[in-house]
Amino acid sequence: MLLIYCPYCGVERPETEFQCGGEAHIARPADPGQASEEDWVEFLYMRTNTKGIAAERWRHTNGCGRFFNAVRDTVSDKFLKFYKAGETMPDLEAIAKEAGK
Amino acid sequence: MSELLANDLITPDAGESPLLSLGNVSILKGAPLTRLSLRLREASVKDAGKAFGASLPVKALTCEVGDKRAALWMGPDEWTLLAPEDDLQSVFNSIETALKDQPHALVDISERSESIIVSGEKAAWLLNTGIFIDFSLEAFPVGMVTRTVFHKSPVMVWRTGPDTFVVEAWVSFMDYVAGLLVQAAQELQAA
Numbered sequence: 001m002l003l004i005y006c007p008y009c010g011v012e013r014p015e016t017e018f019q020c021g022g023e024a025h026i027a028r029p030a031d032p033g034q035a036s037e038e039d040w041v042e043f044l045y046m047r048t049n050t051k052g053i054a055a056e057r058w059r060h061t062n063g064c065g066r067f068f069n070a071v072r073d074t075v076s077d078k079f080l081k082f083y084k085a086g087e088t089m090p091d092l093e094a095i096a097k098e099a100g101k
Numbered sequence: 102m103s104e105l106l107a108n109d110l111i112t113p114d115a116g117e118s119p120l121l122s123l124g125n126v127s128i129l130k131g132a133p134l135t136r137l138s139l140r141l142r143e144a145s146v147k148d149a150g151k152a153f154g155a156s157l158p159v160k161a162l163t164c165e166v167g168d169k170r171a172a173l174w175m176g177p178d179e180w181t182l183l184a185p186e187d188d189l190q191s192v193f194n195s196i197e198t199a200l201k202d203q204p205h206a207l208v209d210i211s212e213r214s215e216s217i218i219v220s221g222e223k224a225a226w227l228l229n230t231g232i233f234i235d236f237s238l239e240a241f242p243v244g245m246v247t248r249t250v251f252h253k254s255p256v257m258v259w260r261t262g263p264d265t266f267v268v269e270a271w272v273s274f275m276d277y278v279a280g281l282l283v284q285a286a287q288e289l290q291a292a
C-alpha cells in the first residue's frame with residue numbers, strides 16, 4: 001500500500017484515504033466565452049500521460065477533503081513531493097535529477 | 102471514566118446494552134448528540150468559537166472542548182461541533198446570530214452518524230484491524246481526531262483517553278463497522 005502525505009493534515013496516511021485527480025496544473029480557459037471547441041477539447045481531454053516524473057492532483061477524500069498536488073514517478077509509483085493546491089509547480093526536471101532519473 | 106476528554110458530552114447510551122464487553126476491550130453505543138458541520142473562513146473562527154462555547158481549533162487533527170461542547174478539526178475550513186442533544190436549537194441559533202454578516206455554512210448533521218465508544222487496553226489493537234493508522238500515543242495523542250476509513254466505511258475517530266476512542270460512522274454503516282469490530286474481537290477471546 002502507498003503512503004501519501006497530506007500537506008493540510010501534516011501526516012502520512014494510507015492510499016485508501018485518497019483519490020487521484022489526474023494531471024495537475026491544467027488551467028481552465030481564462031475567458032470561457034471566447035474559448036473554441038478545440039480549446040475545450042484540449043482542456044477537458046488532452047493529457048500528457050507522462051511515463052516518469054509527473055505532477056498530479058490528489059484529494060484527501062476520507063480525511064480533510066482537500067485537494068493538493070503531488071509529484072510522482074509513474075513508473076515506480078514513488079512519491080517525490082507534496083504541496084498545497086495553488087502553489088506553483090515545482091521544477092520537475094530538478095526533482096527527477098535529484099531522484100537520479 | 103472521569104479523566105476522559107469531553108466526558109460531560111460523550112456518554113454511553115443508557116438504554117443500550119454493550120455491543121462488546123471483554124476484560125480488555127468494550128464497545129458501547131454513544132448517546133445521541135447534536136452534531137453540526139461548520140465551514141467558514143479564517144476571519145470568522147473567533148466569533149464562531151465564542152458563540153459556540155468552545156473555540157475552533159486551527160491546528161490540524163486537534164479538538165477544543167468547553168463545558169458540554171467539543172469542536173473537532175475536520176479540515177482547514179471545516180469543523181464538526183458537538184453538543185448535548187437538547188442544545189441543538191440554542192447552539193444553532195447562537196452561531197447563526199454571531200455569524201449573520203459573515204459567509205459560512207452551518208448544517209445540522211446530528212442524525213447522519215452514530216457513535217460507539219471503544220475502550221480498554223486492546224482498543225487501539227481492535228481499531229487497527231480495519232484502520233491503517235498508527236495509534237501509539239506519540240503518533241496519535243489524546244485529543245487527536247481524524248476522518249479515515251474502517252475497512253470500506255468512512256469513519257471519524259477521536260481519541261478521548263489513552264485507551265478510549267469515539268468512532269462515528271454514518272447510521273447505515275454502523276452495523277457494518279460495529280459488527281466487524283465485534284467479530285475481530287473474537288480473536289481476543291480465543292487467545
Ligand SMILES: [Zn+2]
Nearest residue numbers: 006009060064
Ligand atoms: Zn488531509
